[in-house]
Amino acid sequence: MSQGNAFYCALKKKGLRLTVQRKAVIDCLAASGKPLGAEDIFLQIQERGLGINLATVYRTLDTLAEEGLVEQVAMDLSRARYALCRERQHLHHFFCLGCGESYDLPYCPVKERSMEELLPEAYTVTGHRYEVYGYCRRCNA
Amino acid sequence: MSQGNAFYCALKKKGLRLTVQRKAVIDCLAASGKPLGAEDIFLQIQERGLGINLATVYRTLDTLAEEGLVEQVAMDLSRARYALCRERQHLHHFFCLGCGESYDLPYCPVKERSMEELLPEAYTVTGHRYEVYGYCRRCNA
DNA sequence: GTAGCTGCAAAGCATTTGCATTACT
C-alpha cells in the first residue's frame, strides 16, 4: 500500500483498472528488495491471506511490463523474474549466487558512455541489460 | 570443421568424447554469427543432412556450457540462446529487435571499470551479463 | 571391452489461453 501508490496512479492514468490483485502484485514487488518470479509473488500474496490465481499474476506482470512499470530480469534464465522500475535510476543488479539476494548497482554502463560512440552509425539503442553475478559478504565466508 | 577445431581439442582435453553430433553443434554455432536456440541448431544440422535428436542438442549445449565453451545469452527470455565463448574478448552483443541479428559489442563495462570500486567490500564478482537492444541500420529504414 | 553418448518417448515445468463469471468505474 505504501510505496506502491505511484504505481497505482500510473495504472489508473493509463485507463487500466485498479483491482485488489494488481495492488497485491505491486505491493509484493515493492516490499521485496529483489526481483521475484511469478510463483514467488503468487505464494507471498497467498500467505498474506489474499486469494489470487497464478494466471492472474502472469497477466498482471505482462500488463505492468507493457506499461513500463515492471521490468524482466535475466538473473535466472530458467524462469522470468520481475522488478518494479524506478523513475530515476536504471535497474541494474548484483546477484549473489550463494543466497540469491540482489543488491542495486549504482552504475549504468550505457549512462557512462554514450552508445553512439560504440556502435556503427545509424544504429538505434532502445534498451539494455546489465547484471553482475558473484558472492556477497556473508556468502564469502 | 574449420573454426571449431579449437573447441574439438578443448573437449578432448577435458576427457569428453568427440562425437559427430557434438562436432555438428560446435560447427553450427561457429558458422552462425549470432546466438542460436536449441531448435535453431537442431534444424540447421538436419538441413545439412546430418541426423540429430533435439534432446542431444540440449545435452550437448549443457555439456559445452559446463566446460565453459559456450555461454547462455539472455536476448529472448522465453527461450535460451547459446553462443561459443571466445578466448580474448567477452561475449557482449547488440541485438536488433527488427531483424533479430546480433552484432558484437567492442566494449565491456566490467573491463573498463573494476567492479571492486563499485561494490561494497568483501563482495566477489564471478560473472556478468551485458546486452544492448535496438535497431540496426537496415531496420531503421 | 566399456564407459560415455545418443535416440526415443514420456515426463516436467513455466507460461499462456479460452471461456464463463465477477467486479471496477
Place this chain on the structure above:
DNA sequence: AGTAATGCAAATGCTTTGCAGCTAC
C-alpha cells in the same frame, strides 16, 4: 450497465529424464 479483469482448467512449448542400444577411445 458495460467492459475489463479474474478464476479455472486445459493447452502449449521449451527443456529434461529414464532407459536401451550404440560408438568413440
